[in-house]
Amino acid sequence: MKADMSEQEKEIMKYLEHNYCGAKMMKNESCQIRIARAIAAFKADPEVSSFVVFTEKFITEEGIFI
Numbered sequence: 001m002k003a004d005m006s007e008q009e010k011e012i013m014k015y016l017e018h019n020y021c022g023a024k025m026m027k028n029e030s031c032q033i034r035i036a037r038a039i040a041a042f043k044a045d046p047e048v049s050s051f052v053v054f055t056e057k058f059i060t061e062e063g064i065f066i
Contacts, residue, residue, distance in 0.1 A: 013042060 005013065016039050023031035
């Protein structure tokens with residue numbers, strides 16, 4: 001998690017990560033992908049184009065779970 005996240009942002013990230021783990025336990029691949037995308041978007045700089053967020057390079061560098 002980013003060090004500069006507010007408490008509210010940390011709680012949101014925690015929620016997304018828990019949901020991702022639940023989807024993984026249920027072997028629900030489509031939910032895992034959607035939640036991983038939400039995590040990637042949440043971690044991204046709001047100034048960065050949304051087209052950049054879902055590139056393989058961004059996902060690899062950010063350590064997204066897929």
